[in-house]
Amino acid sequence: MTVLRVKDISILFGGLKAVSNFNMTLEEGELLGLIGPNGAGKTTVFNMITGVYHPTSGEIEFADKNGKFQNTTHMKPFQITQMGMARTFQNIRLFKDLTVLDNIRIAYHSNVKYKTFDAVFRTPAFFKEEAEITKKAIELLEIFNLGHKQAELAKNLPYGEQRKLEIARALATQPKLLLLDEPAAGMNPQETQDLTQLIRFIREKFNLTILLIEHDVSLVMGICERIIVLDYGQTIAEGTPAQISQDPRVIKAYLGEEVGLHA
Amino acid sequence: MKKNIANGLTLAAIAVVFTGIMTALVFFGVIDEYTAQILSLAGINVIVALSLNLISGFTGQLALGHAGFMAVGAYTTAYCIMKLNLPMFLAILIGGLVTAVFGLVIGFPTLRLRGDYLAIVTLGFGEIIRVIMINLEQITGGAAGLKGIPSFTEDILLAPALSLLWVFSVMIITIILVSNLIKSSYGRAILSVREDEIAANAMGINVFYYKMYAFTISAFIAGVGGGLYAPFFGYLNPTMFNFLKSVDFLVIVVLGGMGSITGTVIAGFVLTYLQEFLRFLQDYRLVIYPLLLIFIMLFRPSGLMGNREISILGLWQRLFKSKNQSQSKVDKAGER
Ligand SMILES: Nc1ncnc2c1ncn2[C@@H]1O[C@H](COP(=O)(O)OP(=O)(O)O)[C@@H](O)[C@H]1O
Ligand SMILES: [Mg+2]
Numbered sequence: 001m002t003v004l005r006v007k008d009i010s011i012l013f014g015g016l017k018a019v020s021n022f023n024m025t026l027e028e029g030e031l032l033g034l035i036g037p038n039g040a041g042k043t044t045v046f047n048m049i050t051g052v053y054h055p056t057s058g059e060i061e062f063a064d065k066n067g068k069f070q071n072t073t074h075m076k077p078f079q080i081t082q083m084g085m086a087r088t089f090q091n092i093r094l095f096k097d098l099t100v101l102d103n104i105r106i107a108y109h110s111n112v113k114y115k116t117f118d119a120v121f122r123t124p125a126f127f128k129e130e131a132e133i134t135k136k137a138i139e140l141l142e143i144f145n146l147g148h149k150q151a152e153l154a155k156n157l158p159y160g161e162q163r164k165l166e167i168a169r170a171l172a173t174q175p176k177l178l179l180l181d182e183p184a185a186g187m188n189p190q191e192t193q194d195l196t197q198l199i200r201f202i203r204e205k206f207n208l209t210i211l212l213i214e215h216d217v218s219l220v221m222g223i224c225e226r227i228i229v230l231d232y233g234q235t236i237a238e239g240t241p242a243q244i245s246q247d248p249r250v251i252k253a254y255l256g257e258e259v260g261l262h263a
Numbered sequence: 264m265k266k267n268i269a270n271g272l273t274l275a276a277i278a279v280v281f282t283g284i285m286t287a288l289v290f291f292g293v294i295d296e297y298t299a300q301i302l303s304l305a306g307i308n309v310i311v312a313l314s315l316n317l318i319s320g321f322t323g324q325l326a327l328g329h330a331g332f333m334a335v336g337a338y339t340t341a342y343c344i345m346k347l348n349l350p351m352f353l354a355i356l357i358g359g360l361v362t363a364v365f366g367l368v369i370g371f372p373t374l375r376l377r378g379d380y381l382a383i384v385t386l387g388f389g390e391i392i393r394v395i396m397i398n399l400e401q402i403t404g405g406a407a408g409l410k411g412i413p414s415f416t417e418d419i420l421l422a423p424a425l426s427l428l429w430v431f432s433v434m435i436i437t438i439i440l441v442s443n444l445i446k447s448s449y450g451r452a453i454l455s456v457r458e459d460e461i462a463a464n465a466m467g468i469n470v471f472y473y474k475m476y477a478f479t480i481s482a483f484i485a486g487v488g489g490g491l492y493a494p495f496f497g498y499l500n501p502t503m504f505n506f507l508k509s510v511d512f513l514v515i516v517v518l519g520g521m522g523s524i525t526g527t528v529i530a531g532f533v534l535t536y537l538q539e540f541l542r543f544l545q546d547y548r549l550v551i552y553p554l555l556l557i558f559i560m561l562f563r564p565s566g567l568m569g570n571r572e573i574s575i576l577g578l579w580q581r582l583f584k585s586k587n588q589s590q591s592k593v594d595k596a597g598e599r
Binding site for chain 1: 267443444448449450451452458459461462463465467468469470570
């Protein structure tokens with residue numbers, strides 16, 4: 001079953017065409033990698049899919065919770081999130097001055113049933129649902145080995161744990177499609193290895209479809225079934241990791257970059 | 264669940280006893296009339312400063328016209344008492360509701376925009392409201408203002424104690440309700456907007472809605488604070504609500520700590536008292552306030568309390584039930 005259809009989207013920033021005529025279809029359960037040199041337009045594609053930017057032309061359709069396709073091209077990010085899509089950011093965007101626990105609990109807010117009245121007058125409905133939310137949040141943190149850090153402020157976590165917390169927070173919105181923007185950026189090989197395991201694990205556990213932007217080619221080649229390569233805003237190759245690593249255009253695009261495809 | 268109810272009752276009991284004792288102290292003259300007046304005034308300032316903290320400290324949207332909201336609440340309440348003969352409680356409530364409508368109307372076009380538009384528009388609103396108050400002579404008495412607004416009681420002997428009782432009751436209810444709101448999922452939504460709008464949006468939070476939500480509630484509370492002004496002073500005129508008044512609240516919030524209810528309460532009482540004490544300085548306030556603000560920014564940019572809170576219930580449990588594993592005295596920011 002198809003989860004996401006991206007049809008011929010382009011976006012202009014001033015005179016610059018950051019992404020042109022990008023096409024993509026995501027099948028349920030798939031793990032698709034989006035790679036390309038710096039400035040190729042990968043994050044911009046994410047921003048259009050999640051509603052942060054709206055494409056200048058083209059359309060995006062996302063299957064809602066009942067599997068019915070909705071045109072999300074001009075929806076707001078929070079609406080798209082509520083439909084079941086979540087993301088992380090290339091430059092971590094945690095709620096820095098809030099605790100680890102609250103970072104997660106915020107993600108449950110759009111499903112909260114108690115009203116402002118219950119909150120300010122502390123009705124039983126408030127206590128009951130708050131207890132449920134907190135329990136769910138702690139269970140999720142425990143999966144990420146962050147349970148013991150729930151009371152710490154997010155900004156005080158080490159870098160690697162901040163990345164993990166951001167993924168956990170995205171999962172708390174209960175998505176069926178997860179978009180990860182360079183989750184291994186700034187990690188050492190060991191941490192990257194652990195992250196690879198983690199992505200495999202959550203994919204199974206939460207039945208996720210995943211779209212992964214990554215600069216670390218070994219990570220992408222290791223876990224993606226299918227890869228799209230972007231360069232200067234255009235798709236220059238698409239296929240299995242084996243096909244991609246043979247493609248002359250891809251090798252050319254990566255020439256001069258410090259990370260070669262065969263590294 | 265039982266523990267929750269017990270905690271709620273304990274807090275309510277502490278609040279009632281505290282208010283009762285304060286009122287009795289004034290009634291029996293232990294606290295003199297002048298001090299009682301300052302305390303009442305401080306209570307009103309705390310209410311309005313809390314409302315400003317809700318939008319500026321907790322939601323991160325700078326607002327500079329809270330004196331304007333106060334004015335709307337004050338004049339509406341005075342009108343309801345004098346012209347419509349409504350009971351005090353209802354008049355103040357209507358004052359708050361009318362002010363909330365003003366909040367909605369100002370917020371709707373402004374809060375969609377990014378950055379500091381709200382600061383500019385609320386600043387303008389505060390001034391425009393004053394001009395309107397001056398020109399709407401039929402209702403507001405124009406520049407001369409309104410006089411002879413009935414007090415909380417007709418009995419002069421009872422007045423100081425009853426004023427204090429009213430103000431403190433409203434203040435404590437406001438403190439409890441606002442802190443309950445902040446420590447709920449709705450509060451977390453508001454905080455997430457302050458922390459990072461893009462991330463909040465990506466978490467499914469309707470950022471514009473929650474800015475409107477916080478701003479409207481803020482306006483309502485400021486209106487209630489203004490509503491208490493009318494019977495407290497017995498007269499109203501537009502200069503009571505000038506830009507400096509808005510700055511007063513900002514100083515209280517910044518000094519106490521943006522995002523700390525406890526800080527606002529402490530700073531509200533300290534600054535109100537200081538203001539009375541330094542009355543002889545008159546317009547030098549214009550010099551002292553900016554200096555004070557610069558001083559805070561230099562040496563303690565997060566204010567007295569930062570975004571920490573002192574939990575009354577926590578203190579209570581610590582004092583009287585120290586064997587239980589009670590809450591810590593100073594909650595960390597996030598334990599809200
Ligand atoms: N908001 C923006 N305004 C103007 N230019 C932008 C904006 N966002 C991205 N760009 C430009 O679009 C191009 C693609 O950027 P990006 O999608 O971040 O690349 P990648 O994620 O592949 O490294 C870059 O040239 C970048 O400067
Ligand atoms: Mg990028």
